[in-house]
Amino acid sequence: MPRPSDAVRTVLGTAIKVRDHGLGGAIRSSIDDLAMWADVERPDLASLAADDGSVTILFSDIEDSTTINHDLGDRAWVRLLAKHDRVFDKALTAHAGHVIKTQGDGFMVAFAEPAHAVAAAGDIQRRLAKARSGSLLAGVKVRIGIHKGSAIQRDGDLFGRNVAYAARVAAQASGGEILISEAVLRSLPDEVEVIETREAELKGVPGIQRLHLVTW
Template sequence: MAILLGVVCVLLAGVVVAFARDRARLQRVLADTRARMTQLEADLDAALRPPPPSNSAERAMRRVIRTASKVRSHGITGLIQSTVEDLQTWASDDERADILNMAASDGTVTLFFSDIEDSTPLNDRLGDSTWIKVLAAHDRVLRTRIEQYRGQVVKTAGDGFMVAFRDAEAACRAALGIQRDLPRDLTLRRHGPVQVRIGIHTGQVVARDGDYFGRNVAMAARVADLALGGEILASDAVRDALDDDAAVELVEREAVELKGLTGEHVVWEIRPPAA
C-alpha cells in the first residue's frame, strides 16, 4: 500500500511539474502573440493614418472637414453637447489665459454664439472646395469685429463660434458690425447669401482650462438657436447689463421656453440705433 501511494505521489509530482512547464510555455506564447498583435495594429494604424498637415492652412482645412458633419447634426448647441475631442478647436496657451481673464471677479462674462443658417444645403450646393473658401471669408469677417471689440474666441466648430466679451455692449456692437460686414465681403456676396444667426447672454460661468461651463453657457447657445439668419438675439440679462445710452436698439420678443432650462425667458432683438 505504501509503495502504491509513493508511486501515485511521484506521478502526481510529475504531472504538476509538466503542467507548470506547459503553463509557463503557454504564457510565453500568449505574451508573444499579444505583442505581435499590438505591433500589427500599430503598423496598420500608421499605414492608414494620413500624413501630418504640413502647414496651418492644411490643419485648418482638415479640422473643418472632420467636424462639419457633426456640426450639421448638432447645430450650434453641439458646442455644448458634443465632446471636446470631436468639436473643439482650442486656443493657444496665451489666448487661454486671456479667455479666463475675460470674466469679472464674480465669474460674470458676456457670451456670444453664432453659426451660419442652413449651412448644410449651402455646403451641398457649393461643394466642399468652395465651402472652405466661404468659411475662411466668414471667419475673417467675424474675427475682425471680435478683435475690434476686444472679444476672445473661446472655441469654434465648423461655422460655429463661441466668443467671450468683458461687457454686453461690446458683444452687441461686435454682432452688429458682423451683420453689416457679411453682405459686403466679396467672397460671401459671390457665393451667398450667407446668413449668420447670433445669440448673446450675460451671466456667471465656471472657467477652466481656457473654456467656460455652466447653465449660462447653455443659455447663450439656446438664445442663438432661436435666431434666424441675419438676426441678433439677446437675453434679458443682456438688456439689464446695457447702459441706457448704449449704441444699440432693443426690440422685445415674446417670452419663450428654452430647451433644458426651466421657466419662460424674455428675448430681445438687437438692432442698430435708429437714425
C-alpha cells in the first residue's frame, strides 16, 4: 500500500488533491483509487490519515430515538441530546476523535487509528451505562459501528464507499453495542475482546460481510 507523501493535483469533476508515493508520477483515475491518496483540505483533518492513507470512521445513533422523542416531548428531547453530546465530546477528546458531522442524534467521527475509535466507543458506552436513575440519559442506548478504509476528504467532509460501509456496519448494531468490520479487527491489539461474530448482508455491498461485536 503506497503511503501519502507528495501531493499532486488532478481533476475529477472538481479539483481533488491526491498524494502519490513511489508511483513514478502515475495518477490513478478511478474514484476508489483516488480515495487512497485523497489529500486533506483542512488542517484540522490532516492528522486523521494513518500511514497508509486510511481513516477509521465511527457512526452512532440513539436506538429508538423517535419513540424517546415522542415520549419526552421536544424540549426534554433537546436537553437529552445536549447531555448525549457532552458524553461524546468527553470521549472523543480523550481518544483523538474528530467529529465530521452530526445529524439529529447521530454522529460521524473520524480517527487516525482503529484502536482509538474502539476505545472512544467503549468510553461512550460506559458513560451512558453509568447514567444515574432519573437522568434523561438513564436507559438511553447508542449503537455504534466502526470501519477502516480509504476516504475522500474535501471541504471538511469525508465520503466514499468506505464511509458508506461504516454507516452500514452501524445500522447492524443494536443499542449498547460496538460493531466493527474485519478491517478494523485486523488492526486492533490482541487485548480487544470479540464476543460475537456475525455474518450480514450490507446494503450496496456485494457478498456476506463478517462483523464483530467487541466488549466494552
